[in-house]
Amino acid sequence: MGKPLLLKIIFLFIMPLYISAQTVTTPTAEAPESTVKYPQFQFKGLFQARYLQALEDGVDVMGLHHSTGDVVQSTFDIKRMRVGLNTKLSEATEVVILVNLADFKSDPKGKVLENAYVKYTFNKYFAITGGQFRPAFGVEELVPVDIIKSFDFSNQYYEFGKNGWTSFQIGASASGAFDLGKIPFNYAVSVLNGNGKDQEKDKDNGKQYSTRLVFTLSKEHKINLGLNAGSGKVFKQDVFALGADITSDFKLNDKFTFDLQVEYKQGTNHNLYFALPVDQRTANVADYQMRGIYFLPNLRYQIDYKKLTSLELSCRYERFDPSYKIDSNVRQTYTPMISLEFGKAYTGRIEMGFEIDRFDRNIPDTSIYNDNLFIIQFQCRL
Template sequence: MKAQGDVNQGEEAPDTTAKYPQYQLKGLLQARYLESFGENVDVLGMHHSAGDVTQSSFDIKRMRVGLNTKLSEATEVVILVNLADFKSDTKGKVLENAYGKYTFNKYIALTGGQFRPAFGIEELVPVDIIKSFDFSNQYYEFGKNGWTSFQIGASATGSFDVGKIPISYAISVLNGNGKNVEMDKDNGKQYSTRWVFGLSKEHKINLGLNGGFGKVFKEDVFAIGADITSDFKLTDKFTFDLQIEYKQGTNHNLYFSLPADQRVGEVSNYQMRGIYFLPNLRYVVNYKKLTALELSCRYETFNPSYKVNSNVRQTYTPMISLEFGKNYTGRIEMGFEIDRFDRNIPDTSTYNDELFLIQLQLRL
């Protein structure tokens, strides 16, 4: 029997000299130049049949400031705000992360507050290190339906091994209202889970499975998804990584936004689904201040309601990125977001567009 204070060989002793609380300040700036080449389409993607639209503009996409506070070895509090939201109506904006987390061990940690619940690849990756300009269309649409993006609720996360396969999990219960709401819009809650299986350590191949169900205004809703990621080292300087993600679920946000007399059948008739492929080629330069060069092109097809009034949106996002410093401390990105719809709807954002972007990113 091991006496208190003994440590097995190879096992790290707990750090009894650490002083708490500990603070870590984080920040992110994303400033952009935008130019729309779509006919009578402005830089925000809105079509104007009368013409006279703003087709070139500078913009601040994000100006985030965050504070991570470790109250003890096991307890942390995270706050994140986006000051760029002050440029428009701030209702429901600005405050992004506001949660506390207590880690019992590697097998279980509990999180409560406002956070991004795990329900896909993008929910686990900060926007400043993704391989494209922004998250996918499906990410934002599933966010409107309470499964992704910033939500209020609680979550249990952890990891363990089954034989040689590492497995991580997340189980969440959410209001499903989105961020910064005073209370739940109804008494229904949304329950979701994510499981990730490490299939190859050498090539970092991971398989993710997602599922969720709940009630919104007493109607049953669901969401499912599957994704796979991989990272191949081609040479000492070349690496190739790939993300593929599929999601499908009830678009109850669309259903309840329609007047009752315009709805077709039950909420179950309104289902969204989408898939995207995001290949990325990285070349390590390490010449003076330039760290690496990256080339990516995400292709996504998304349908917000494939059973009723189907209108598929295809989006191509080719991008070249120059990285300065480590971990994307500095980044200059250039490329296009090209949208193609089955049907254009005049005077809406559901309209074909070609948007050119140059984005400067600085993070600390």
Template structure:
């Protein structure tokens, strides 16, 4: 009897730690399952930009093209963008982004429609790797979605540098990150690109374009940032380059008034123009064909918060851009005054009205290089 009791006690003492461990493990497992973030996570996005356009130029249509015959469309409704996007978080560090613009189907969709198509892996705040089709960091506008910019559209220099493989949607790989230099926050980006633009089956040559961007936060209170950009590469065995600098700031003037300013300068080889010309009509040196431009974009914001109206904004971008200032200079000056009514948060709804006023040093008949005054009303809805 005593031996049986003793054996039971020994058995209980021996097995008790296992039962306690099992119970603890079960409680911990339950707790972890409740706090664990489940993947994948999906976020759907959308953007509609519908516009009314009216041209006030002589024989210039709403797309900015001059017609010497006088048979032009000078007023029209248009859908600028109808974007649908999906952001997928596969894990805490891995995400896949897809963005398409369905409005591109209204014309030849070749080389259009698909905009973002990339994967990103974030190791930590110091380094993240991106690969696929994306907008490489090479200025202010590359880091800001078109639906929250302070004007109707991106600048002329943005699109021209996009044609030359530095901005807009490009195929390649990129490394980005952030750290502090002393007390100054510092962001960087380094990209290797085909330089062909978006939706191209393969690189047009064996050359690649290497671009970099660094941003210094000079004032946290006024959000003053200084950005520096530089790029080199080869296109059809010809050396090309691009450089740029930009400043952004935001000043809180009063409780409901704020003022922000963007200034950006870019210069680089216009190899897109060079290789588009017949060999007999161009110089042998690609460096003779260079583009440069600068723009100022001030924006005044007044927070209303009256019923559904969130804020009023007034901006007026001034830009000067020359696509070939060394060989055949023809400066394009563009003024874009705009008033904007914001509904909801983060531009969920937005109504914009204003002008795009283009003045060229030399008008070229029957082309889009022709001075014009364009009136715009744009409705924007985003989710």
């Protein structure tokens, strides 16, 4: 996809925002700020521990194939131990800090600190965020990992994170919400360094720009359509990313609800391109493009029996190719899971299921190898 076309797409995204912003009126002022005591503090936390059992011969619990030697195929693991603090300095100003102490179990360089940003809200139509945060570029970026309907985020989420579009990034963002006629509409526009979290500085002088628009097509069934576009430069090379997603939540009866997420992404895999030796890659970074799609259906049964709140069944199917133009090797991942919820909003949660990976081609002694992993995960959040 050429840069002029991508810029036109982003222009079309932003134009409705500009036009609507000219027509909105300032909302009626609420109670005087002096009646509220500031600063206000809210502490948050998340603990996730897992038991992992690899079921494929010669593949360890991390998905790495070993042609010789012993293989660790069962282990207990602490996935996350997050501690966070949200501070409201005023009605409009919020400072957010989030760290993952579980990252200390390995080399913590470039890890640990996740959120570190300030957000100033002028009104519901316009807010500015600056620091290290998760930029809006898809469904998963807007949902905390402790309430997703699977064990973890998708493969494409992490790959697009390595390329600077998703996960925790350093930069600035403008966001807001208003109505386009009878359709509720949300937007976010971000400019990012694009080289991940906890970095001392940008890797080059290039920046990555992205836009996300969300249209609420049905309030009753919570049907939302999301559109994403991004463009930028990495080491003077033009890069891009595109995506579309749709979510829905249907109440089948008093006990059963069914929700669905579908998301597609495509973009330049410049992380792969610059990781290759110069003599083993083409001259054009655009030759290396990744794309993926996943479906995540989830059926929830409301129990409310003593401390047990609900039972959930989900099975995510994902198809992802890190370089579909050159040396294509599609990875298909199936993640069936059953979840028991205790308390409200996943205060306590026990999950059990499998992560099944299938590649078009196995590469021995790498993580690009067919894998069957059994997982039991326990979490507590506050």
